Amino acid sequence: MINKIFSKLTVRNIKSNIKQFLSVIVIVLLSTMLLSGFITNSFTLKKSINNYFDKTNLADIWAYVDGVTDDDRSFFENNEIEYGERLYLETSANITSVKNTNNAKVFVSDGKISNPYVTPNRKKGCFIDQNVVKNYKIPINSTEYFKFNYIVEQEFMGVPIELNLNLSFEINGKMCFDECADTYSTWPVFIDEETFLTEFNYRLSLAIEEQKQKYASILETMGIEINTGDYLLESVPHNQILVKTDDIEKVTEKIENYYASDQTSSNLIYVHDRNYVESVVLLNSEIDQSEKMIYVFPVIFLVVSVLVILTTINHLVLQEKTKIGTLKSIGIPDRKILRHYSMYGAWLCSIGSIIGILLGVLIIPNIMFVKYNLVYSLPADYIHLSIPWYIIFVFIGVALLGYIVSLFACYNILHKKPIECLRQDININAKNFGKAKKSKKLPLGIKMAFRNIRIKPIRTIMATIGIMGCVALLLCGFGIQDTIINSIYTDLGGNFKYDITTTYTSEDFEQEIIENENVDLAFYEKYSKFYVEARSDKKLKNLNLYEIAENSRLTEIKIGGEEVCISKSVANELGVKVGDKVTVSLGGTNVELIITTIKQTSFMNGIYVCRDLGFNNLLGTYGMWLKCNSVSDDTVDYINSVNGTNDAYTLQGMTDLVMSKVSSIDIMTNTLKTFAILLAIVVLMNLIFLIMKERVKEIATLKVLGQGIWNIGASVFYEILIMTLLGTFVGMFLGFPLLIWVLSINKVEILNFIYHINPLSFVLSVIIILATIGFVSLFSLLKIKKINMIESLKSVE
Amino acid sequence: MKKEQLIFDERYVGTLTATGISKFYGENNEVKALDGLSLQLFTGQFVVILGASGSGKSTLLNLIGGMDTVSEGSINIAGVDITKLSEKMYAQYRREVVGFIFQFYNLMPNLTVLENVELSELPGGMKAEDALKAVGLENKHNSFPSELSGGEQQRVSIARAIVKNPTVLLCDEPTGALDSKTGKKIIKLLMDVNKNKDKIVVVVTHNAAIAEIADRVIKISDGKVISDVLQTRPKKLEEIDL
Known part of the structure; x- marks a missing residue:
């Protein structure tokens, strides 16, 4: 029966405090949205990238050699090392319909290790990076050809000559290649060995025939007959060995030792693992960053959420003091009452977190993947939204947090004696106001605001911390942009002054x-x-x-x-x-x-x-x-x-x-600023609801005394303004440390951050916060207008 | 844009006329708090409105005071029909014409006694200090309401009401929360306020004893005036027992 009554009480309290409860739900929603969004993003990215690396069979070790020999092959086979070979060329190239020549990275591979992801799915042909295809609108399997020159040294009648072969390949597909996922200005091109050899030998035979014709009389005089087929290649001249292994360190050492031996000492140019492939390093650092993001902003929002829940539930319990006293006096156990009031936080957090999780997993990874797709050439097929099962812990954790915070918020009052709860607090203890000063200089609204702040220290601290967080977040958002610009200009135009x-x-x-x-x-x-x-x-x-x-x-x-x-x-x-x-x-x-x-x-x-x-x-x-x-x-x-x-x-x-290259950070700064403003709105709205509830009788009295809406609104505005200015002041000092913390977590390879916040950013942050107060205060005017004088003055409470 | 102003007709100053006023509540106006009530009040009168709980006396006070709007009828003060005023004009009406005294004082807890009275000061009018002197609280300027007794708080409330020199002084159960002795002092004050006979003082109460000292007693029941008596020889305050 008691539970049934408590359920009814819950429903009625939710109805009467719906706006404050909505504030709690919104703030929890924002926190969990960020938290679950970043968790899902990180999980999806990690899964997608690793899946991508697995599917393309990305190598673990790359050995650059002058030419792969049979001895080398024997070494790898004898040591049971899984390996593949390819020819890697950096060359100038062009595409039929593209006016300028461009740099290209051409990979001619045996197809065993490190293969591209090709659309449409095929293994033989010439494939070019999807971004190049997109940028130049290159049609596939048409008249478009990828062309480059290949210079071969051949001995012709005992004389070495250079043959310049103009190789030309029909473009058969677009590809993503994990070794070149970050390429902007060079064209990554992948050609299978058979296609390459066919074209190569065809061009070579033409060049040899040309030489034969050129030197026909000499050849005839000397009686030399040249067979073109003798010059043609049977296999591609590989210059890279790719290795798949679980023990990178050991195998690298083996390879280095092998090439350090007398017979092959001049053959090895360089050997490295994945940590030296810039594209792979950048993709892995994105995964790292995405994991670190989980701990930055959601934590700040959760802290503010805790404060908002604490304030709201505390206010609810104070408002319900006499009800609690009555419940106690009729013998309802403390633990039941405590559980009833604590459950508000749990319920609100549960609702907020469910919506937040749903929005977070759907929105944030998609925003982040827009960024990843802008920055990297990634296959769309491999990026599937993957929601980790442990996202359920976000829900459980946040609900539990709400319960514990509420428990804390109502613990004090629930441990009072029934009579203490039933005693009306009509008169607020005047000692809390301090000594009244005779100064007439300050308007009454400001005096009231200061006194209200004094008698509600906890609420003041909570609101101040909330605003402080918003200002710090805003400054951090602006500061990240300032830092990037400052960092870039420190070198470009600063340390380096070339044209x-x-x-x-x-x-x-x-x-x-x-x-x-x-x-x-x-x-x-x-x-x-x-x-x-x-x-x-x-x-x-x-x-x-x-x-x-x-x-x-x-x-x-x-x-x-x-x-x-x-x-x-x-x-x-x-x-x-x-x-x-x-x-x-x-x-x-x-x-x-x-x-x-x-x-x-x-x-x-x-x-x-x-x-x-x-x-x-x-x-x-x-x-x-x-x-x-x-x-x-x-x-x-x-x-x-x-x-x-x-x-x-x-x-x-x-x-x-x-x-x-650092544009990805823009998304972060814009998200930060947007969420900071949303946070400010929620914190200030919640504050307005609390003030309105607490001061409804005062406001009604002022209305009865004929005070205008603006005058009454001013007294509420001053109260919020004072707290906001206090929070803004402290937030200004926290912005810079927060910036350093955020950027130290989100380090990027390309840029060393030189931390800086422009004075204009401080001004803008203050303006945004003040504008938010202005907006929220206008809302408070509507609330004041709606306050019914008769109803509000009817009861003592 | 022309600023709205409340302009009274000098010829009718001192007269309050309520004509056929009704106040309905509920979604379908099923609750009738006032039902076509009419009355006329004049300056200098100390009027007591008597009625049981739910009779409509407080509703009448709220309508006269501009705290609520009528469903039907009109209330005319000094030639101005206040039922036709805009919200802004209503606020001006409450600020300049009406003084309110409540059962539970409704003082601002975070303002001192002086500041509470200053809230109602009008430019060029009585000073808050003088109003407090009139109610005998000249030594409590810097006290907060919580530092005062119930009677003192009600006196602050009276000072706040009289500082604007209102045409209509509306008192809703002014002694309801006070003991008999203090209640008498408050009634005395209210009577003294009108010694110049320049105000309409209306006291709403269910305490019939107060009615004995009034110039006029209006009894209300079910939203209608059931009796309206002018007392030619009201009792003296000392003769009654609150």
């Missing part, structure tokens, strides 16, 4: 640029970049080593002779300071460097020297920084069209490129 940057592969490139009229060149500097292993006494790190010009005019890194400059972030990671030694290694060459300068960099992180350290030329990337008298898009287009160029960018173009 155009480009990398190149051809030795003729430099001369061609200097001499060409299309480039209005003032001066230029060359640089080399090597990906090296750097060791200090304490740590080891793989990083970029730049060989730049002495006393560079295009960078702020002024070094000469033996001087070595290291990026601040790298120095921190290696634990080194000026004067310390760092050993850099690449391709068996070790060089010891002594740090002379530490420089704050963001994008171009690494070690800078201004001398040739003697690394193998094949292992480096070569580039030029150009200072021009005038720069236009045409200049860049021209440089890009020069044979042997890789990517040329203006300073702004490079800035845009880096921005686009």
Whole structure:
């Protein structure tokens, strides 16, 4: 019977407190939406990426060699190592309908390990990355051809000659390739061995026939008969070995030892595992980030939720004080009453969390996957929304949290004696107001606001913390954008002042640029970049080593002779300071460097020297920084069209490129700001509902006394404003630490964050919060207008 | 835009006329709190409205005070039909014309005694300090309501009502929450307030003893006036027992 009555009480209390309860539901909904959304996103991403890697049979080890020999094959077979082979080429290429040539990464594979995901599903043919197909609107299986030159050295009548083969392949499908999922400017192309060999041998035979015709008279005189078929290839000249293994370290060591033996010492160029494949590293770091996201924002929202639940239930219990006293006085056990009131929190949290989980798993992963698909070339078929079974724990956890918080909120009052509960609190203890001052300067509304704040310290603290969280979140959102911009401009335009940057592969490139009229060149500097292993006494790190010009005019890194400059972030990671030694290694060459300068960099992180350290030329990337008298898009287009160029960018173009690579963070900042505003609205609305409930009699009295709606609204507004200003003030100080915390969790490989919040961001955050107060206060005016004077003044309570 | 203003006709100042006022409640107006009630009140009168609980006396007070609107009929004060006022004008009417005194005082707990009275101060009118002096609370300016006795709180309530020098002073069970001695003091105050005979003082009560000192006693039952008596020789306050 008691339970039945309690059920009725619950329904009636929900009806009479529906707006406050809705606030709790909304805030819990937002928290669980973020929590379950990020959990599902992380789970889906991890599952999808791992599924992708499994389906494409992604290699674990890559060995770059001059050419794969039968001895090499025997080694792998004898050691029972699962391996595959392929030819990897970086070349200039074009597509029939595309005007410019572009850089392409061409993979000719035996199809055993590291295969692309092809649409439509087929194994033989020439396949090109789906983003290239999409960007250039390339029709599949039509007249579109992928073309590139392949230079073969052949001995012709004992004389070595170079044959330039113009290979041309019909494009048979679009693909996603996990080794090139992050490729923007180069075209990843995959060709099966049979297709490649057919085209290769056809072009080779034509070239040989041409040579035969060219030297026909000599051949005839000498009586030499050349059989074209003797020159044709029986197999593709592989230069990569791909290995699948569970024990990467052990197998890598075996491979290195094998190639270090006398017979094959010159054959191995480099061996590495998945941790050195940028695309794989980036995809894995996305998984890491998605996991870390779970602990950042949902936690903040849950903390605010706890405060809102605490305030609301506490208010409900105080409002129900006499009812509780009556229930106690008629002998209903405390535990039953406690359970009844605690269940409100559990119910509200359950409702909020169910809706939040449903919205979260449906909305957030889809938003995040829009981002992933923008940034990476991923197969749509492999990305299926996967909801982890343990999402149920979010529901259980949040409901339990609601129950415990409610228990805490009503514990005090429920442990009072029945008579204490039944005693009316008509008069608030005047001591709480402090001593009344005779000052007439302050309007009555402000005085009332201050006194209300004083007598409701817990509510004030809760509201202040809520607002503080909103401001900190907003500042953090703005700060992330400011930090990214600040970080990028620290290098691009700050440390580096070139007009155009480009990398190149051809030795003729430099001369061609200097001499060409299309480039209005003032001066230029060359640089080399090597990906090296750097060791200090304490740590080891793989990083970029730049060989730049002495006393560079295009960078702020002024070094000469033996001087070595290291990026601040790298120095921190290696634990080194000026004067310390760092050993850099690449391709068996070790060089010891002594740090002379530490420089704050963001994008171009690494070690800078201004001398040739003697690394193998094949292992480096070569580039030029150009200072021009005038720069236009045409200049860049021209440089890009020069044979042997890789990517040329203006300073702004490079800035845009880096921005686009970190564009995923935009989603985070926008989500942050949106949720911060929503949070502010919920917190302030809840506060308004509480104030209105508490002060309904006062407001009704003011109405009876003929005070206008605006006057009455002002007294409520002042109260909210004071709490908001207090929260905003504290939130301002918390914004920066929160920014550092959030970005330290969401580190990106490409950019070293130099934390910064613009003064304008502070102003904007305050304006947004004040605008939210304005909006919520307007709502309070409607509530005041609706207050019925007679009804509100009828009862004592 | 022309600002709305409440303008009284000088010729009718001092007269309150309720004509056929009704107040219905409920979804289908099934509850009749007032049923076509008519009466006329004049300044200088100390009027007591008597009636049992649910008779409609408080509803009448609320309608006269502009706290609620009539379902039918009109209430005319100094030539102005207040039933036709906008919400904004109603607020002005309550602020400038009507003084309210409630059974449970309805003071603002977070304002001092002086500040509570200042809430009703009108520009150029009586000062809050003077109103408090008139009710004998000149030494309690900086006290909060919770520091006062019930009688003192009601006196603050009276000061708050009289500081605006209202044309109509409406008192809803002003002694209902007070003991007999304090109640008498409050009635004395209310009578003193009207010593200049420039106000209509209406006291709603179910306490018949108060009626004995009134100039006029109106009895209400089921939303209708059942008797309206002018007492030519009302008793003195000392003669009654509240």
